[in-house]
Amino acid sequence: MAQLFGKVAIVGIGHIGSSLARVIKRDGLAGQLVALDNTPAHRDKALELGIVDAVTADVATAVAGADLVVLATPIGTYPALAQAMAPHLAQGAIVSDVGSVKMATLRDVQPYLPDGVHLVPGHPIAGTEHSGPEAGFAELFRGRWCILTPPEGTAAPAIEQVTALWQSAESQVEIMEAAHHDRVLAITSHLPHLIAYTIVGTATDLETTLQQEVIKFSASGFRDFTRIAASDPVMWRDIFLNNKEAVLDVLQRFTEDLTALQRAIRWGEGDKLQDLFTRTRAIRRSIIDARQA
């Protein structure tokens, strides 16, 4: 790949930030790659891994002269970060992010950006339950979707540059409205995580002996939930706090459906159970057909 940017600043060199840094390094996409991170251990590790050219804890140093700034920190940090970096952003710079709630980026970042700075929010649909710069890898985004939600009126070349970045990461890029993104992700990602956190939490409240057996026999289904429920706590706290309406709406539907199923079990309505279980099987087939399995 040709160089896409002069200086790039990645804000937060954790699992996703460090994976993106590895892509940028591997493909020579930036003239200079700087990581901004508050955690000394993350800065040291990023340097040691050789995935960035420089590290800093100073916002001005990180973003000054950058052609692209990518926020890869929990969403709750956005307002303070946007405010701190705004005075130091270069004319024509692109600000992007990798957060899971796109209305939050519009609400918490856009108001602070000076004229002449382009906002192209992004969300790579990728990740594992691991955290930190050592957990990243360049292939994380391969074959996955990256959704961009530029506000109306965003300059086309800025969108194209961010698109090229994610295509270099071997992602498929999709442009979408932020509000629609948040509704879709509330179903595909936020609700599943909430449910997984809940069920694993329910198990942690069991008496000790029973809890040990739950761990021992977890391969029977529970295990799959624990992987999801091992995702980063602060990142997920911020997702739920910032996509409240969409999450509460889909949670309401889920609860109604669960209550109906509970009633079917109580009254021994086997046909209702079998009907649902047959319908859900078809959805799995669609996902396999869509090559997302």
Place this chain on the structure above:
Amino acid sequence: MAQLFGKVAIVGIGHIGSSLARVIKRDGLAGQLVALDNTPAHRDKALELGIVDAVTADVATAVAGADLVVLATPIGTYPALAQAMAPHLAQGAIVSDVGSVKMATLRDVQPYLPDGVHLVPGHPIAGTEHSGPEAGFAELFRGRWCILTPPEGTAAPAIEQVTALWQSAESQVEIMEAAHHDRVLAITSHLPHLIAYTIVGTATDLETTLQQEVIKFSASGFRDFTRIAASDPVMWRDIFLNNKEAVLDVLQRFTEDLTALQRAIRWGEGDKLQDLFTRTRAIRRSIIDARQA
């Protein structure tokens, strides 16, 4: 391995039954291996795969002279099967099963068995979302638990023979009371499946456009649930109908916990969310430490 049994009859040559048949064949554990199945396609496939010596749709033919009969059909078939095979069981025969609810085996099979026939119910904690004889494989049970729940007074040699069978399948065998098994599995397996079926069901009720996007972006969490929710519909209908009390009890706990979490989101109580998400992460670590991940 040495031969453990003369004639063995496997009732239901599906995913689990055929996997067990493959183990028995591979290790030469039986003098003769017969499959009883109502589905002609399953019988044909089992013969074609060479995983059994003979197939039949006749209960008497299958179990006559058998040293071991293993039920590997949905739990709902047990009463009729037990009744049909009882008059043809040999003195000293062992009857076992692979069902996910062990109280059901005691309730629905034990009353029909003649004196001198040994009941050793079993449950291999293994399986995939696939069904049918072609989906089985001998290594399915490797490194997994198999729980046996023999009723009080069961002859020790019968328990030892069934234990040896599962050890040959490379499973670790655990002896447990049936009621306790059903309570543990309600948490580790039945509730997770119920939740997964529900969430995938909720998604199938969405308008078509949104549903297509859910499939497209399923890698963000939803996908993991669809794998579980693709499990055999009849098998799972019977599990819920037959472990009603334990499932409803753990479901009640889950619903309370989910409601508390819903309230925390609504009121923006970030610390409560973060606390829970931190606790659930520790459970994942325990599962990795227990080598069940």
